[in-house]
Amino acid sequence: MRFSKHLPFFRDVLLFSVSAFGGPQGQLGMMIKSFVEKTPYISLKDLVNINAFCQLMPGATITQTVSLIGYRQGGVWVAIITLLIWSTPAVLLMSALSFVLSSNNPSILQHLRFVQPMALGFLAFASIKTYAMIDTKQKWFIVFVSAFVTYALFKTPWVFPIVLLCGGLMGSIGKPAASLQRAIASRLRFFPILLLAIRFLLAGFLSEAARKESWKNRTPFNVFENMYRFGSIVFGGADVLIPVMYNQYVVRPETERIKRTNKDVISIDRNAFLSASGVVRAIPGPAFSISAFIGGMAMRDRGWGYQMLGCFLAATGIFLPTFLLVIFFYPFWENIQQYGRVQNTMAGVSAAVVGIMTASIIYLFKDTVISFVDKPILDTILFFAVFCSTFFLLYYTRISAPLIALGCLLLGFI
Numbered sequence: 001m002r003f004s005k006h007l008p009f010f011r012d013v014l015l016f017s018v019s020a021f022g023g024p025q026g027q028l029g030m031m032i033k034s035f036v037e038k039t040p041y042i043s044l045k046d047l048v049n050i051n052a053f054c055q056l057m058p059g060a061t062i063t064q065t066v067s068l069i070g071y072r073q074g075g076v077w078v079a080i081i082t083l084l085i086w087s088t089p090a091v092l093l094m095s096a097l098s099f100v101l102s103s104n105n106p107s108i109l110q111h112l113r114f115v116q117p118m119a120l121g122f123l124a125f126a127s128i129k130t131y132a133m134i135d136t137k138q139k140w141f142i143v144f145v146s147a148f149v150t151y152a153l154f155k156t157p158w159v160f161p162i163v164l165l166c167g168g169l170m171g172s173i174g175k176p177a178a179s180l181q182r183a184i185a186s187r188l189r190f191f192p193i194l195l196l197a198i199r200f201l202l203a204g205f206l207s208e209a210a211r212k213e214s215w216k217n218r219t220p221f222n223v224f225e226n227m228y229r230f231g232s233i234v235f236g237g238a239d240v241l242i243p244v245m246y247n248q249y250v251v252r253p254e255t256e257r258i259k260r261t262n263k264d265v266i267s268i269d270r271n272a273f274l275s276a277s278g279v280v281r282a283i284p285g286p287a288f289s290i291s292a293f294i295g296g297m298a299m300r301d302r303g304w305g306y307q308m309l310g311c312f313l314a315a316t317g318i319f320l321p322t323f324l325l326v327i328f329f330y331p332f333w334e335n336i337q338q339y340g341r342v343q344n345t346m347a348g349v350s351a352a353v354v355g356i357m358t359a360s361i362i363y364l365f366k367d368t369v370i371s372f373v374d375k376p377i378l379d380t381i382l383f384f385a386v387f388c389s390t391f392f393l394l395y396y397t398r399i400s401a402p403l404i405a406l407g408c409l410l411l412g413f414i
Contacts, residue, residue, distance in 0.1 A: 006074055006081075012039060013066065013085045020062075020284045027062045035069055042069055053330065056346050058235050059322030060288040063087060067323055068330055076327060083323050087315070090285025091292045095311035097279055098296025101272045102307065111412040115278030116271065117383045118408040119242075120365060121390025122281055126239040127357040128395070138174065139351040142167050146355025147362075154251065154363050160244055161233045164352050171348015172341055219302075222266060223295050223310055227317030230291070232325070235353050238287030242277045243360030245294060249273065251367070266298045274368075282405030291318040386411070 016034045020027045028051060035041045042050075047065070054064035063086060070082025134140055146163050153159040226248065234241050253259075253267035280290045295314025299306040368383075386408060393399050 006078055008039070009041060009070070009073055009078075010081060010085055012041075013070070013082050016066075017086045017089050017285050028065075031062070031065065041073060046072075050330075054326060056349075057325050057329065058233050059231050059325060060286050060319070061237050063286045063288060063319065063322055064326040068326055071327060071330070079323070079327060083319065087286055087289065087319055090280075090283055090289035091311070091315045093283050093285075094276070094280060094289045094291075094293040095296055095308070095315075097276060098293045098300065098307065098311060099304070101275070102297065102300040114382070114386045114408045114411045115282075115405075116274035116368070117387035118390045118405060119274055119278035119281065120361070120368065121387045121394065122278075123239060123242070123357070123361045123364065124387075124391050125394040127354070127361050130354045130357060134351060134354060138171070139347065142170050142348055142351035143355040143358065145170075146352040147359040148355075150356050150359035151363055154247055154359065160240075160356060163356060164233075164235055164349055167352025167355070168345045168349045171351065172345040174344065218264075219266065219299055220306075220309060220313055223298050224313045224317040226266070227291050227295070227314045228321055231288075231318040231321040235349060238280070238290070239357055240353060240360070241288060242290065243356070243364060245290070246273060246277075246360075246364060249294060249298075268294065268297050270367075272297065278405065278408065282409060286319075288318055288322070289315065291315050 012034055016030065020030050032044065032047065036044050036047055047069070050068050051061065051065045054061045054068070057064060063083065066086045067079045067083045071079035073082075134143055146167055150159055150163055230241060230244060234244055249266055249268040250270045250273050253265045276290055276293045280287050280293070283289075291314040292311040295310035295312070295317075296307045297310075298314075299310035390404055390408070393404050
C-alpha cells in the first residue's frame with residue numbers, strides 16, 4: 001500500500017487532533033469543517049451515518065468516527081495510523097499531568113481547585129441535555145429505574161453493564177419500530193469477534209490471577225484489564241466513563257470490603273481525579289485520554305519508568321477495543337439498523353445511559369458537598385459559584401467549552 005497518497009489526510013487529522021476542543025458536540029462540528037467542507041474526504045450524509053453508528057457502540061464516539069473515516073480512505077492500516085495521530089497529543093498531555101500531580105506539591109492542586117466544580121458543571125449540563133431524547137413513557141421509565149439502581153448500587157463495579165443490559169431488554173419489549181425490508185448482504189465474521197472476546201477474557205484472567213496470587217508486578221495487568229473492560233462496555237462516551245472511573249478508583253477502594261480483602265487495589269485521590277476530569281475537557285482530542293492519567297497515577301510509586309508504562313498500557317487498553325469494535329461491526333451496520341427490534345433495544349440502552357448519567361452527577365455532587373463540611377465558608381461559596389456558572393454558561397450562552405475550561409484554569413492562579 002502506498003501511504004504517500006494518504007499524507008495530506010494524515011496532516012489534516014493531526015491538525016484536527018490539536019485543535020478539536022469542545023467535547024463530542026464541538027468536535028463533530030469541527031470534523032464537518034475539516035473532513036467535509038475544507039477537504040471532502042467524506043460526504044456529510046456518510047459522516048452523520050457513521051457518527052450515528054458509533055454512538056450505538058461502546059467506547060469513544062469521536063475516536064471511532066475519525067478512525068472509520070481513515071478506514072474508508074485506505075483500509076485497516078490507514079485507520080490504525082489515523083487513530084494514533086488523533087489520540088497521541090491528548091494522551092501525552094494527560095500522561096504529563098499524572099507526573100505533575102504525582103509531585104505531591106499542594107500548590108498544584110490549589111491552582112486546579114476550580115477545575116473540580118467546572119467538571120461537575122459539564123457533567124450536569126450533559127445529563128440535562130440528554131433528556132431531549134427521552135420522548136416516550138417507556139423511555140422515562142427506563143431512565144427512572146436506571147437512575148435509582150445506579151445510585152443505590154454505585155459502589156458495585158458491575159452495576160453499569162447490568163443497567164445497560166436491562167435497559168436494552170426493557171427497550172426491546174413492545175411493538176418493534178418499522179423495519180426496512182432489505183435482505184442482509186453480508187454475514188458477520190465471527191473470528192474477529194471471537195478474537196476480541198478472547199482478549200477480553202485473557203486480560204480479565206491475568207488481572208484476577210495477579211491479584212489472587214499477589215504477583216509482585218501485578219499492577220500493569222490490573223491497569224490494562226480495567227481499561228480494556230471500560231473500552232469494551234462503556235456506552236455514552238466520557239460523560240459516562242468518568243463516573244465509572246470515579247467509582248472504580250475513588251469510591252470503591254474506600255469501602256470496608258475492599259480495604260479488608262484487597263489492600264493493594266488501585267486508588268486515586270479524589271481531588272486529583274476531579275482535577276484531571278476537568279483538565280481533560282480543556283485540552284483538544286479524545287476525553288478517553290484520561291485513561292493515561294489513571295495509568296500513570298496507578299504506578300506513580302514505582303518510579304518514572306513504570307509510570308510511563310502505566311500511561312501507555314492504560315491508553316492502549318482503552319482505545320484498542322474502542323477501535324476493534326467499530327472495525328469489526330461497521331460493515332454490517334447498514335443491515336443491522338434496518339430491524340425494528342434492534343432499534344428498540346438500542347433506544348432502551350440510550351435511555352439507560354441517561355439514567356446512569358443522572359445518578360452519577362447526583363452521587364458525585366453529594367460526595368463533593370460532604371468533602372466541604374470542614375472547609376471555610378468562602379471555599380464552599382466559590383465552589384458552588386463556579387459549578388453554577390459553568391452550567392449556565394454552557395446551557396444559556398454560546399461561549400465555547402474550551403473558553404469556559406480555560407477561564408476556570410486561570411481562576412486558580414488568581
